[in-house]
Amino acid sequence: MTGQARASRVAVLAEGGGPVDSGRIEVPPPGPGQxxxxxxxxxxxxxxxxxxRGDxxxxxxxxxxxxxxxxxxxxxxxxxHDAAGVExxxxxxxxxxxxxxxxxxxxCTxxxxxxxxxxxxxxxxxxxxxxxSYADLVTLPSGMAVYRIPDGASPEAVIALGCALPAVLQGFDRAGLPGVVDSVVIQGAGPIGLSAVLVARQRGARTIVVIDQHENRLETARELGATATIPLSVDAERRRERVAELCGPRGPRLVVEAAGVLSAFGEGVDLAGHNGCYLLIGLWSGHGAASIDPTVVVHKNLRIVGSCYAQPEHYYRAMNLAARLERTIPLARIITHRFDVAEADAALDAVERGDAVKAVISPGEAKERES
Ligand SMILES: [Zn+2]
Ligand SMILES: [Zn+2]
Incomplete structure (x- = not known):
C-alpha cells in the first residue's frame, strides 16, 4: 500500500447540536514529517x-x-523516530x-x-x-508529539483514561504539593476522577475518597485504589461528616474537582483541609458563577489551582504510567463499551447517559458490546 491513497471512514460533527454523520475521505500518502x-x-x-451538544x-x-x-x-x-527518540x-x-x-x-517557545x-x-x-481518531486512518502532522507504545503495553491500558490521565498529571504538577499527600478527596469518578485515584496512589495517599452519583463508576474507583467512596445520594451534610471521619480533623490535603458541575465548587472549598489545595480540572465546561466565602480560603491557607489540558510531557508520562500500572491494575477493564466508527452517535449516548465508564471507537467492531 505504500505510496498509495487509501479510503478512510470518518465520524463528522457538522455543527454543534449534532448528530454525528458518517463520512468518507481519501487519505494520501504521508507528506514529509507526517x-x-x-x-x-x-x-x-x-x-x-x-x-x-453545541456547548x-x-x-x-x-x-x-x-x-x-x-x-x-x-x-x-x-x-x-518518535518524539522521545525511539525508533x-x-x-x-x-x-x-x-x-x-x-x-x-x-x-510554545x-x-x-x-x-x-x-x-x-x-x-x-x-x-x-x-x-x-473517530476514523479508520489518521494522518499525524509534523510537529505533533507522537510516542511509540512500549512493547508489552496494551493500547487498551494506554487509552483507557484518555486525555484525563495526562490532564491529571499536569494538574498535580500545577498543584505543587511538596511532601506528603496523605489524604485526597475526589469529586467525580469519570475518567478524570479515576485518573486522580491512580495519581493520588502514586503519590502515596493513605486515604483516597471518591464521590460520584454512579455506582458502576464508584466500583471502578475502588478497583483502582480508592479507599472509600460516597454516593452522591448521601446528602451534603452527611458527605461532609463522612469526609471528616475518613480524613481526620485536618481534612484532606487535596481535593480534586473532577465533576464538571458548578455545584461541586462550593462543596470542594468546604471539604478542603487546612493548608490544603483545591485542584480544579473537571470544570472545563459548566460555565456559571459560584459564591464562596473568601475568608474561608484565607483562614484555611487554601490554594485553589486550575489546570487546563496537558503537555506532550504528560502524554508521555501517562503512557509509561499506564504501561507500568497495567501489570498490577486492570486498567483495560475501565473500557466498558466499544463502537465502530459508524456508531459514533451511540458511543456518545453511552457516555452522556453515564452507562459507560469509558467508551472507545474501535474501527471494525461490528456493534456495541459490553466488555
Ligand atoms: Zn505555538
Ligand atoms: Zn478527552
Missing part, C-alpha cells in the same frame, strides 16, 4: 459529548476524536498528544505551554486527513 496510522482505539471523551464553537465541520492510539502504516519522508517503523503502535503546536509562538498555542487545534476540517 505519520499515517490505522486507528486502533479512539477514546470517547466527555468533551465530545459537550461538542455534540462550544468549533470551525465545523470537524472529525471527532482527540484521544487516539494507532498502528503505523507509513512514515513520511524524514520520520525515523519508529511501520507496524509499531503509537499514541499521540492531539494538539500540533506551532513551536514558534510565545507559549517561552512558557513551554504547548496546549495554549494559539496556532494549535484539537480538531481538523472534516474534508482533510488529520488526527481525529
Amino acid at each position: 505519520i499515517l496510522a490505522r486507528t486502533l482505539l479512539g477514546g470517547v471523551c466527555g468533551t465530545d459529548v459537550h461538542l455534540r 462550544f464553537a468549533l470551525p465545523f465541520p470537524v472529525v471527532l476524536g482527540h484521544e487516539g492510539t494507532g498502528v503505523v502504516e507509513e512514515l513520511g519522508a524524514g520520520v525515523t 519508529l517503523v511501520p507496524g509499531d503502535a503509537v499514541y499521540w498528544c492531539p494538539i500540533p503546536p506551532c513551536h514558534r509562538c510565545y507559549y 517561552v512558557e513551554k505551554d504547548f496546549s495554549s498555542c494559539p496556532h494549535g487545534a484539537w480538531f481538523h476540517p472534516a474534508d482533510q486527513p488529520g488526527w481525529g
Whole structure:
C-alpha cells in the first residue's frame, strides 16, 4: 500500500447540536514529517459529548476524536523516530498528544505551554486527513508529539483514561504539593476522577475518597485504589461528616474537582483541609458563577489551582504510567463499551447517559458490546 491513497471512514460533527454523520475521505500518502496510522482505539471523551451538544464553537465541520492510539502504516519522508527518540517503523503502535503546536509562538517557545498555542487545534476540517481518531486512518502532522507504545503495553491500558490521565498529571504538577499527600478527596469518578485515584496512589495517599452519583463508576474507583467512596445520594451534610471521619480533623490535603458541575465548587472549598489545595480540572465546561466565602480560603491557607489540558510531557508520562500500572491494575477493564466508527452517535449516548465508564471507537467492531 505504500505510496498509495487509501479510503478512510470518518465520524463528522457538522455543527454543534449534532448528530454525528458518517463520512468518507481519501487519505494520501504521508507528506514529509507526517505519520499515517490505522486507528486502533479512539477514546470517547466527555468533551465530545459537550461538542455534540453545541456547548462550544468549533470551525465545523470537524472529525471527532482527540484521544487516539494507532498502528503505523507509513512514515513520511524524514520520520525515523518518535518524539522521545525511539525508533519508529511501520507496524509499531503509537499514541499521540492531539494538539500540533506551532513551536514558534510565545507559549510554545517561552512558557513551554504547548496546549495554549494559539496556532494549535484539537480538531481538523472534516474534508482533510488529520488526527481525529473517530476514523479508520489518521494522518499525524509534523510537529505533533507522537510516542511509540512500549512493547508489552496494551493500547487498551494506554487509552483507557484518555486525555484525563495526562490532564491529571499536569494538574498535580500545577498543584505543587511538596511532601506528603496523605489524604485526597475526589469529586467525580469519570475518567478524570479515576485518573486522580491512580495519581493520588502514586503519590502515596493513605486515604483516597471518591464521590460520584454512579455506582458502576464508584466500583471502578475502588478497583483502582480508592479507599472509600460516597454516593452522591448521601446528602451534603452527611458527605461532609463522612469526609471528616475518613480524613481526620485536618481534612484532606487535596481535593480534586473532577465533576464538571458548578455545584461541586462550593462543596470542594468546604471539604478542603487546612493548608490544603483545591485542584480544579473537571470544570472545563459548566460555565456559571459560584459564591464562596473568601475568608474561608484565607483562614484555611487554601490554594485553589486550575489546570487546563496537558503537555506532550504528560502524554508521555501517562503512557509509561499506564504501561507500568497495567501489570498490577486492570486498567483495560475501565473500557466498558466499544463502537465502530459508524456508531459514533451511540458511543456518545453511552457516555452522556453515564452507562459507560469509558467508551472507545474501535474501527471494525461490528456493534456495541459490553466488555
Ligand atoms: Zn505555538
Ligand atoms: Zn478527552
